[in-house]
Amino acid sequence: MTETPALLPTAPDGATPVRVLTIAGSDSGGGAGIQADMRSFALMGVHACVAVTAVTVQNSTGVSGYQAIDPPIVADQIRAVVTDIGIGAAKTGMLASSAIINAVVSTCADLGIGGDGDIPLVVDPVCASMHGDPLLAADALDDLRAALIPRATIVTPNLDEVRLITGIDVVDEKTQRAAARALLDLGARWALVKGGHLRSSDRSPDLLLGAGGSGETELEIDHERIDTGHDHGAGDTLAAALTAALAHGYSVPDALRFAKGWVTRCLIAAYPLGAGHGPVNPLWRVAGDFPPTR
Numbered sequence: 135m136t137e138t139p140a141l142l143p144t145a146p147d148g149a150t151p152v153r154v155l156t157i158a159g160s161d162s163g164g165g166a167g168i169q170a171d172m173r174s175f176a177l178m179g180v181h182a183c184v185a186v187t188a189v190t191v192q193n194s195t196g197v198s199g200y201q202a203i204d205p206p207i208v209a210d211q212i213r214a215v216v217t218d219i220g221i222g223a224a225k226t227g228m229l230a231s232s233a234i235i236n237a238v239v240s241t242c243a244d245l246g247i248g249g250d251g252d253i254p255l256v257v258d259p260v261c262a263s264m265h266g267d268p269l270l271a272a273d274a275l276d277d278l279r280a281a282l283i284p285r286a287t288i289v290t291p292n293l294d295e296v297r298l299i300t301g302i303d304v305v306d307e308k309t310q311r312a313a314a315r316a317l318l319d320l321g322a323r324w325a326l327v328k329g330g331h332l333r334s335s336d337r338s339p340d341l342l343l344g345a346g347g348s349g350e351t352e353l354e355i356d357h358e359r360i361d362t363g364h365d366h367g368a369g370d371t372l373a374a375a376l377t378a379a380l381a382h383g384y385s386v387p388d389a390l391r392f393a394k395g396w397v398t399r400c401l402i403a404a405y406p407l408g409a410g411h412g413p414v415n416p417l418w419r420v421a422g423d424f425p426p427t428r
């Protein structure tokens with residue numbers, strides 16, 4: 135097994151770092167969506183560009199509403215940054231509607247993001263918040279399956295999203311593998327079925343399946359369950375870390391090894407916030423000294 139570093143390489147002062155793009159919704163509570171992505175991206179040392187898809191009204195107890203952005207504005211944000219700044223990988227999160235999914239898919243196709251293009255695309259198929267509040271219109275599932283997932287370099291559903299997308303109720307390793315295969319059958323290059331709440335209460339096994347090297351690659355990556363109720367933004371943070379590592383040129387399995395370490399460290403550092411669920415916490419990365427350098 136490849137030894138994967140716990141941290142990504144960073145650019146020296148004044149040098150342009152690796153760039154990524156997140157196409158996602160804003161979380162006013164600062165724990166998930168774009169805010170989770172930006173925190174982790176900055177602390178992993180990559181520059182993050184943003185295409186906002188929706189503005190949610192959200193705090194630690196739930197999402198009370200959202201305003202979706204006009205699809206052409208979402209598409210224009212993507213095009214503006216990719217054609218000027220250039221990116222090494224992109225990630226999708228909350229996409230809110232069919233119209234936004236289709237705008238994202240056709241713009242990504244034009245720009246070589248995902249599919250057979252050169253720029254890897256991580257699709258986190260966000261359907262609802264951890265509180266169960268909807269973040270994707272119910273009638274958008276068909277386009278998620280038929281248009282977005284086929285462009286995914288890797289798709290990263292949690293168990294609720296797997297059930298909605300594939301109809302498979304994941305209860306053990308066998309059904310987890312069947313769900314991953316169903317996601318590959320929809321056209322994703324790689325599928326990661328996150329098993330945060332699977333099999334036993336003391337483990338968090340994720341299953342990766344995809345085409346790697348000669349034939350199919352399967353990787354189960356597991357960690358002891360962290361005992362915390364503050365796991366808001368865990369899925370976004372895992373997908374952001376995958377995106378950053380792919381932008382650095384890691385293979386998908388190596389990117390996952392890095393990302394699992396990152397999100398686990400952020401879960402260990404998670405903190406309470408408000409009356410509900412607090413966020414996973416990448417700020418562990420800035421604890422400590424701040425020595426003057428000049």
Ligand SMILES: Nc1ncnc2c1ncn2[C@@H]1O[C@H](COP(=O)(O)OP(=O)(O)O)[C@@H](O)[C@H]1O
Pocket residue numbers: 291292293328329330331338339340357358359360361362365367368369370372394397398401
């Ligand atoms: N309490 C936990 N302890 C350890 N790992 C966890 C815990 N909760 C989630 N994870 C891991 O965090 C990542 C995000 O998973 P999950 O919480 O299922 O995503 P989402 O936020 O999309 O529901 C996965 O790698 C999962 O195994």
Ligand SMILES: Cc1ncc(COP(=O)(O)O)c(N)n1
Pocket residue numbers: 158159160161166167168190192227228260262263264265269365366367368369370
């Ligand atoms: C804008 C936005 N994007 C994604 C999530 C999912 O995160 P979680 O499952 O932790 O609620 C969210 N709550 N809000």
